[in-house]
Amino acid sequence: MTESDPDVVVIGSGAGGAPTAALLAEAGLGVLVVEEGEHVRQGEVVPFSLEQMERQYRAGGVTAALGRPSIAYTEACCIGGGSEINSGLYRRPPEDVLARWRTEHRIERFATDDLLAICDEVERELDVQLLPAAPIAAGAALQRGAGRLGWDHDEIPRWMTYDGADVASGRRQSMTETYLPRAERAGARLLPGHRAERIVVDGGRATGVVLRDRSGVVTTVRTRAVFVCGGAIQTPALLQRSGFRHRVGRALAVHPTVKLAARFGDEMNVPDDVPVHQVKEFAPDLSFGGSASNPGLIALALSDHWARFGPAVEDWQHLAVYYAAITSEGRGRVRAVPGLRDPIVTYRLTRRDRALLGQGLARLALVLLEAGATEVYPSYRGAPVVRGRKEIGAMRGGFSAAKAAVMTVHLCSTVPMGGDERWAATDSFGRLHGTSNVHVNDASLLPDAPGVNPQASVMAVAIRNARHFLVTWERRGRAA
Amino acid sequence: MSVVALVVGRFAGAVLRADLPELPEERLAETIVFVVRRVRGMPSPMRLGVGAVAAVVGGLGAVVGDGRVAAVLRRFPLPLTGEYVRLVRSLAYAYVWDRWPTTSAAGAAR
Numbered sequence: 256m257t258e259s260d261p262d263v264v265v266i267g268s269g270a271g272g273a274p275t276a277a278l279l280a281e282a283g284l285g286v287l288v289v290e291e292g293e294h295v296r297q298g299e300v301v302p303f304s305l306e307q308m309e310r311q312y313r314a315g316g317v318t319a320a321l322g323r324p325s326i327a328y329t330e331a332c333c334i335g336g337g338s339e340i341n342s343g344l345y346r347r348p349p350e351d352v353l354a355r356w357r358t359e360h361r362i363e364r365f366a367t368d369d370l371l372a373i374c375d376e377v378e379r380e381l382d383v384q385l386l387p388a389a390p391i392a393a394g395a396a397l398q399r400g401a402g403r404l405g406w407d408h409d410e411i412p413r414w415m416t417y418d419g420a421d422v423a424s425g426r427r428q429s430m431t432e433t434y435l436p437r438a439e440r441a442g443a444r445l446l447p448g449h450r451a452e453r454i455v456v457d458g459g460r461a462t463g464v465v466l467r468d469r470s471g472v473v474t475t476v477r478t479r480a481v482f483v484c485g486g487a488i489q490t491p492a493l494l495q496r497s498g499f500r501h502r503v504g505r506a507l508a509v510h511p512t513v514k515l516a517a518r519f520g521d522e523m524n525v526p527d528d529v530p531v532h533q534v535k536e537f538a539p540d541l542s543f544g545g546s547a548s549n550p551g552l553i554a555l556a557l558s559d560h561w562a563r564f565g566p567a568v569e570d571w572q573h574l575a576v577y578y579a580a581i582t583s584e585g586r587g588r589v590r591a592v593p594g595l596r597d598p599i600v601t602y603r604l605t606r607r608d609r610a611l612l613g614q615g616l617a618r619l620a621l622v623l624l625e626a627g628a629t630e631v632y633p634s635y636r637g638a639p640v641v642r643g644r645k646e647i648g649a650m651r652g653g654f655s656a657a658k659a660a661v662m663t664v665h666l667c668s669t670v671p672m673g674g675d676e677r678w679a680a681t682d683s684f685g686r687l688h689g690t691s692n693v694h695v696n697d698a699s700l701l702p703d704a705p706g707v708n709p710q711a712s713v714m715a716v717a718i719r720n721a722r723h724f725l726v727t728w729e730r731r732g733r734a735a
Numbered sequence: 736m737s738v739v740a741l742v743v744g745r746f747a748g749a750v751l752r753a754d755l756p757e758l759p760e761e762r763l764a765e766t767i768v769f770v771v772r773r774v775r776g777m778p779s780p781m782r783l784g785v786g787a788v789a790a791v792v793g794g795l796g797a798v799v800g801d802g803r804v805a806a807v808l809r810r811f812p813l814p815l816t817g818e819y820v821r822l823v824r825s826l827a828y829a830y831v832w833d834r835w836p837t838t839s840a841a842g843a844a845r
Contacts, residue, residue: 551833
């Protein structure tokens, strides 16, 4: 080791990596944060635009878990990770989910109160708050429809700051605005544009990380510990490339989602924002919310039956896209294959999942018709235009998951943590089994998909694990 | 240009000419460039899969004509080829309306 070798290399700078780097650097450790993507400052690209996809998403947003049907997913590839591109919605991990993880996965020292106390900290750090004024029209419609049906619905807070009551002034408190500056102030170094090819391991101990920059130059950084925080696809792929396979990449969990576009008499469309209301009447099995709805995404939502749906695109200002998300019983896999740069990702929906997607789409259509939608366009091949309650039955009858455009943005559980080595890839604090100094600290650790927007869960777990690591690090230091 | 880029580009052109017959030629060309670029940027396993399907579809197109193959696949979406049509169409539509939001449903500039 030389003086410039970091104590810890953190691979990935998103919701797991950024707080990890901040806490470790503030404790006095030398930290290097490696990020494959580039640094795009807020305001440089329009949220949800193709330009944003080009610059901040992996593969321009064209990624899918193969299956029948394939499930399109998106991953960030930029400084700040998913926190830079998602909707900014914040949901604490539900207490019953935490209890299930603690008991079924035997996670040690995983008290609900401790995790919720960390959530308090995160909420202060990210300025989590409700809208300062009325929601955008597409969100109000969801609220109205659910209210008329007597269905449970609420506004999801966001990590966002506002100038007074101006909703359009919202500035997201993503990782580049919060934990990463904290990490840098404490001395951490950020290295964008470098992909971690593999971890160098010697006798179960990581000694370095092999990095490749965009021009193909390969370097090896020596280190005393590694935190892998690349997200639920890239983390298991890197671990597999490095020779770690025990329970790695075998239990991908997602919230599969189907969409529809709804047309209203009034203007609904706000191209660079998303609704913050969700319908939770059937949670956790089913949740409904609003999606990004710029004209390109409206056209995409109508593309499954263009002959029938296409003309609506000319009225895109009156349309908005909505989703029905399910908690899935299915699971997927992530496999790194020698000779291929990227992993193969697969996912299999269960029979129950397929039925639930159809049910979700039908109920979502009902909410929007109640809200005053004049026409609803479901995203599956051969779908009808739905103009009233009586037509929902036909829509549901014609639905099959194999024909639907299924997608997801919440990817978890590919390197699950837990107290039982037979089922978990890491111990109760994210240290990879079979190693003494390789840690995972991102969505991969969550034992399953939490049924809500997962960023708060990811951050709470990451902060807990980073603190535990610091305690053991100090103990080792004293012993040495 | 690689063979895959060539056949994907030809196929995208055939799909778009059928779906959006009034899309001006320069917009069509720009959209095809975008579709090909995104296909080339896909993760390697997806790119290989799409390349294989595109090669088969492109081979058929060379024999009977891209337009005829595109018409059949648009009408009868088989499991793999159906996904290929959906991919090409999704990319193209997202691009057209992101870039030119006032485009008509038939592709006309407005």
